[in-house]
Amino acid sequence: xxxxxxxxxxxxxWQRFEELLNKLEQRTWLPGRLAxxxxxxxxxxxxxxxxxxxxxxxxxxFAQLYRSVCQYQSMAKTRQYSSHLVGxxxxxxxxxxxxxxxxxxASLSALIKFILIEFPGLVRKEYxxxxxxxxxLYLPAVLVFFAVMINPDFIYTVMSSGDVQNMESMYNPANSxxxxxxxxxxxxxxxxxxxxxxxxxxFRAFALGLTLGLGTIAVLVLNGLMLGAVLAHLLxxxxxxxxxxxVIGHGSFELTAFVISGMAGLKLGYSILNPGNMRRSRALRMxxxxxxxxxxxxxxxxxxxxxxxxxxxxxxxxxxxxxYTVGGGLWLLLGxxxxxxxxxxxxx
Amino acid sequence: MKKLDNxxxxxxxxxxxxxxxxxxxxxxxxxxxxxxxxxxLVYSLIxxxxxxxxxxxxxxxxLILYFLMEWFYPVFFxxxxxxxxxxxxxxxxxxVHEDSTPVNFSASVIRNLLRVVDFLPIFYVFGxxxxxxxxxxxxxxxxxxxxxxxxxxxxxxxxxxxxxxxxALPDGFTLEDQNAVLAFAERGAQxxxxxSAELAQILVPTxxxxxxxxxxxxxxxxxxxxxxxxxxxxx
Numbered sequence: 186x187x188x189x190x191x192x193x194x195x196x197x198x199w200q201r202f203e204e205l206l207n208k209l210e211q212r213t214w215l216p217g218r219l220a221x222x223x224x225x226x227x228x229x230x231x232x233x234x235x236x237x238x239x240x241x242x243x244x245x246x247f248a249q250l251y252r253s254v255c256q257y258q259s260m261a262k263t264r265q266y267s268s269h270l271v272g273x274x275x276x277x278x279x280x281x282x283x284x285x286x287x288x289x290x291a292s293l294s295a296l297i298k299f300i301l302i303e304f305p306g307l308v309r310k311e312y313x314x315x316x317x318x319x320x321x322l323y324l325p326a327v328l329v330f331f332a333v334m335i336n337p338d339f340i341y342t343v344m345s346s347g348d349v350q351n352m353e354s355m356y357n358p359a360n361s362x363x364x365x366x367x368x369x370x371x372x373x374x375x376x377x378x379x380x381x382x383x384x385x386x387x388f389r390a391f392a393l394g395l396t397l398g399l400g401t402i403a404v405l406v407l408n409g410l411m412l413g414a415v416l417a418h419l420l421x422x423x424x425x426x427x428x429x430x431x432v433i434g435h436g437s438f439e440l441t442a443f444v445i446s447g448m449a450g451l452k453l454g455y456s457i458l459n460p461g462n463m464r465r466s467r468a469l470r471m472x473x474x475x476x477x478x479x480x481x482x483x484x485x486x487x488x489x490x491x492x493x494x495x496x497x498x499x500x501x502x503x504x505x506x507x508x509y510t511v512g513g514g515l516w517l518l519l520g521x522x523x524x525x526x527x528x529x530x531x532x533x
Numbered sequence: 534m535k536k537l538d539n540x541x542x543x544x545x546x547x548x549x550x551x552x553x554x555x556x557x558x559x560x561x562x563x564x565x566x567x568x569x570x571x572x573x574l575v576y577s578l579i580x581x582x583x584x585x586x587x588x589x590x591x592x593x594x595x596l597i598l599y600f601l602m603e604w605f606y607p608v609f610f611x612x613x614x615x616x617x618x619x620x621x622x623x624x625x626x627x628x629v630h631e632d633s634t635p636v637n638f639s640a641s642v643i644r645n646l647l648r649v650v651d652f653l654p655i656f657y658v659f660g661x662x663x664x665x666x667x668x669x670x671x672x673x674x675x676x677x678x679x680x681x682x683x684x685x686x687x688x689x690x691x692x693x694x695x696x697x698x699x700x701a702l703p704d705g706f707t708l709e710d711q712n713a714v715l716a717f718a719e720r721g722a723q724x725x726x727x728x729s730a731e732l733a734q735i736l737v738p739t740x741x742x743x744x745x746x747x748x749x750x751x752x753x754x755x756x757x758x759x760x761x762x763x764x765x766x767x768x
Binding site: 187188189190251252255258259265267268269272273275276278279282283286287288289290291371373374375376377378380381384385388389391392393395396400453466469470473474477478480481 | 543545547548549551552553590592593594595596597599600603604612629630632633634635637638639642643646647648649650653673676677678679686688689692708712715716719763764765766
């Protein structure tokens with residue numbers, strides 16, 4: 186069949202297909218349902234439901250036409266028609282493929298489901314990595330804690346003397362606010378600072394997993410060293426009440442979130458080191474798809490931790506006993522959440 | 534023979550092979566530089582106006598904005614602006630999955646969080662090395678997320694054949710030759726007159742050797758008429 190005859194016979198099909206493509210390619214900023222609702226306000230109910238029916242009929246037609254156009258493209262290619270016709274059909278098939286096989290992003294209900302069910306289950310599933318990351322964070326802390334208790338000058342191996350003085354002034358019981366220097370003495374400002382600082386550390390702990398996990402381990406160990414050293418030194422200086430009541434409030438969320446980010450990073454590194462019977466890039470891809478979910482959960486936890494740290498932990502106005510009670514309660518809450526909430530990923 | 538074009542081929546479930554063109558590190562680098570400048574602009578704008586509008590909240594707002602822009606500015610645009618940050622839009626490239634579908638939230642987050650590693654040791658050296666060692670110019674973040682940065686495809690316009698009349702093909706014209714003549718006719722509008730004549734000169738001996746046809750006084754028109762014949766347009 187000559188090219189002109191082919192075009193004449195079939196062009197109605199791909200012209201209609203192109204019409205539908207142009208329609209579907211207009212992306213709106215609002216989610217589909219909401220956009221339609223806004224577009225049909227003022228009309229009565231029956232018209233709105235009619236629109237739904239219209240849309241689904243068009244989508245069915247679109248899918249059928251897509252298959253026809255794929256067929257025409259193959260025919261045109263095999264018969265070696267001119268590159269312009271084949272190119273046009275190629276273009277239609279590519280655009281159609283991109284619409285038909287697009288991958289949806291998660292919705293709000295999926296987010297809630299994630300928080301309540303999927304995230305704790307995922308952490309439980311990767312319990313080995315969890316304990317490994319915990320060890321990397323807390324073991325150095327414990328070791329340095331005892332090292333500083335035995336030999337107080339050991340603190341200067343971990344921090345410079347300027348930092349030590351800075352730290353002491355942060356947790357002096359006589360302060361009105363504990364924690365970082367409050368230039369503006371604004372709780373919201375500190376909230377912003379903790380967001381930027383802590384979440385950045387968490388993300389870096391995850392991303393550095395790509396360096397075969399060594400970067401992640403470094404981040405965890407360094408943070409653990411600082412934690413143990415600070416606690417021990419302030420205990421020796423007599424500021425222990427301030428630092429411990431400060432840490433216990435948000436520590437449950439922040440430290441656990443660091444551990445989980447470390448978990449995610451270690452997962453990445455491990456997938457490169459031991460890809461099983463897959464290619465390394467494929468193993469990495471599969472690992473990062475699930476590791477990023479861990480990071481997302483850790484992100485939420487760190488936002489909560491920043492909130493608590495800025496607005497609650499740092500005020501000196503509250504009695505220590507209140508802080509310990511609430512802080513302890515939060516640890517128990519998190520423990521219960523990770524042990525009980527949701528289903529473990531390989532159950533369900 | 535290995536082709537020069539670095540098209541990336543996607544096999545669809547309908548057994549069609551799609552070809553998309555990955556973007557190299559130069560256009561990506563320029564896009565990044567543009568985005569970086571935009572971010573700097575926004576920071577300075579917010580910083581200077583912040584104290585006016587936000588009063589005591591300005592420090593916090595600044596810090597949170599800085600955090601969001603650093604990590605999530607690309608994510609926002611990649612997910613809701615069809616894979617293109619303003620910088621990428623200017624260079625006409627965008628981010629897609631490896632099967633050419635638009636990138637979703639999870640993949641975008643992965644590739645942007647892993648910028649940290651691509652940035653090591655300085656200025657994206659690891660990322661550049663990775664993209665140059667990869668057939669599809671993927672940096673480390675792209676490999677982990679399964680994404681590609683591609684050049685946007687053009688809209689195809691099928692040109693029409695404007696010449697009138699039909700001419701028979703010379704003997705022994707293969708399919709390849711026919712396609713060449715057809716391509717010549719379809720691109721006639723884009724070629725200059727001198728160039729068309731120059732190309733048509735190649736076939737003058739063949740045209741003169743044709744038995745029943747008229748003389749090759751206007752080889753360009755003759756070729757156009759042959760194209761009409763190939764396509765099947767009537768006289």
